[in-house]
Amino acid sequence: MSYFQYRDGVLHAEGVALPDIAAEVGAPTYVYSASAIEDNYHAYADAFAGRDVAIHFALKANGALAVVSLLAGLGAGADIVSLGELRRALKVGMTPDKIVFSGVGKTRDELTAAVSAGIAQINIESAPELDALDQVARKLGKRQPIAIRVNPDVDAHTHEKISTGKRGDKFGVPYDEIASLYRRAANLQGVEPVGLAVHIGSQLTDLAPYRAAYGRLAELVRALRASGLVIKTLDLGGGIGVQYNDETPPSLTDYATIVQETLGDLGCHLAIEPGRSIVASAGILLSQVIYRKAGGEADILILDSGMNDLMRPSLYGAYHPILPVNEAMRDATLTPVDVVGPVCETGDIFARGRLLPPIAADELVAIGVAGAYGASMSSTYNARPLAAEILVRGGRFDIIRHRQTIEALFADERVPDWLKPPKRKIA
Numbered sequence: 001m002s003y004f005q006y007r008d009g010v011l012h013a014e015g016v017a018l019p020d021i022a023a024e025v026g027a028p029t030y031v032y033s034a035s036a037i038e039d040n041y042h043a044y045a046d047a048f049a050g051r052d053v054a055i056h057f058a059l060k061a062n063g064a065l066a067v068v069s070l071l072a073g074l075g076a077g078a079d080i081v082s083l084g085e086l087r088r089a090l091k092v093g094m095t096p097d098k099i100v101f102s103g104v105g106k107t108r109d110e111l112t113a114a115v116s117a118g119i120a121q122i123n124i125e126s127a128p129e130l131d132a133l134d135q136v137a138r139k140l141g142k143r144q145p146i147a148i149r150v151n152p153d154v155d156a157h158t159h160e161k162i163s164t165g166k167r168g169d170k171f172g173v174p175y176d177e178i179a180s181l182y183r184r185a186a187n188l189q190g191v192e193p194v195g196l197a198v199h200i201g202s203q204l205t206d207l208a209p210y211r212a213a214y215g216r217l218a219e220l221v222r223a224l225r226a227s228g229l230v231i232k233t234l235d236l237g238g239g240i241g242v243q244y245n246d247e248t249p250p251s252l253t254d255y256a257t258i259v260q261e262t263l264g265d266l267g268c269h270l271a272i273e274p275g276r277s278i279v280a281s282a283g284i285l286l287s288q289v290i291y292r293k294a295g296g297e298a299d300i301l302i303l304d305s306g307m308n309d310l311m312r313p314s315l316y317g318a319y320h321p322i323l324p325v326n327e328a329m330r331d332a333t334l335t336p337v338d339v340v341g342p343v344c345e346t347g348d349i350f351a352r353g354r355l356l357p358p359i360a361a362d363e364l365v366a367i368g369v370a371g372a373y374g375a376s377m378s379s380t381y382n383a384r385p386l387a388a389e390i391l392v393r394g395g396r397f398d399i400i401r402h403r404q405t406i407e408a409l410f411a412d413e414r415v416p417d418w419l420k421p422p423k424r425k426i427a
């Protein structure tokens with residue numbers, strides 16, 4: 001169910017009226033529902049109940065400390081891709097044995113931090129990265145468990161910018177090179193190869209590519225085992241797609257069935273790294289209309305949030321629902337409008353020709369399904385401070401990130417002395 005519903009004529013997040021949040025915190029503001037996050041997490045836990053499957057939340061989707069803390073409390077582990085994400089996970093008390101490190105270009109500093117912390121697994125994406133990790137770990141006197149990420153050469157049928165498992169994509173090790181790299185890893189002192197990892201892309205709404213990729217993975221496991229190598233664990237990558245508009249995402253039960261059918265008889269410990277499907281539907285971006293102006297073809301609704309706050313529409317042409325906070329609006333006549341942000345870029349547009357009621361200046365709107373890859377991808381372009389973030393639980397709400405101050409925007413910057421204007425002499 002959605003935790004964003006109209007009650008008494010206004011849109012609520014759980015039991016909290018969005019205008020109350022705007023009155024206290026302003027806009028633009030990300031608002032997350034704790035119950036929605038819990039439900040989404042439990043859907044995964046239930047789908048795999050009774051099986052040896054660990055759930056590692058992909059922090060890149062939403063790394064807010066409060067969100068990660070909530071998920072850690074439910075038993076989730078973390079999938080991280082940088083030192084910053086490692087520190088976020090550790091900061092909220094996630095134990096290193098629940099942390100897996102993915103990513104195509106981990107630096108030696110990042111590897112050192114991860115090995116020192118004693119994280120569960122590092123997913124290796126190339127031969128040079130394997131060598132770097134081996135050196136780092138030996139220097140620390142450790143043997144780091146690793147998986148090798150397979151590029152299975154499978155088309156994920158998703159947006160080209162978030163498709164990662166085709167030959168030629170920058171991710172993973174080509175399928176036919178896995179056996180030799182795995183064997184090499186098995187002979188290194190600083191690493192212990194424990195298994196394989198695969199991630200073919202994000203926002204998959206079709207299960208067929210999973211079946212293809214996991215089927216190829218299973219073949220590989222059998223071949224590697226036949227040649228005497230030990231494979232104990234398989235990391236299956238990100239979670240399933242979500243509904244933004246008219247997509248029909250697969251059910252988790254069907255996904256779990258595919259996992260069982262393709263990999264169930266291998267006796268491996270399994271891990272999955274869902275991000276989007278845990279947090280996307282749990283968040284909205286609360287925005288206020290600055291102006292409504294007549295445009296060439298459609299009216300233009302100019303919001304106080306822009307592509308710096310939520311870049312998915314401008315980067316991927318992604319659809320996000322846009323809802324008026326005032327319910328009365330919903331019965332009004334719909335006309336096509338362009339919904340845009342204030343950033344000085346033609347691409348700063350949330351929706352073109354979207355059918356909306358006559359929303360006017362000062363009114364609030366909610367940009368929906370924005371809990372994943374929203375705040376985490378935001379920037380300060382146009383010197384716009386990062387939006388505030390709120391976590392709602394029942395009838396209460398807490399600020400989990402204050403709106404960035406203008407001072408904080410340039411607090412780390414310095415003007416060299418030679419550029420400072422000379423003090424004017426007073427005669």
Ligand code: LLP
Nearest residue numbers: 058102199202203238239273274275276373
């Ligand atoms: N594991 C790995 C290795 C990944 O690369 C990703 C996402 C995930 C897990 C989590 O996948 P999910 O469950 O969220 O689908 N910014 C884009 C999405 C980029 C996804 C990158 N990797 C967007 O806003 O659509």
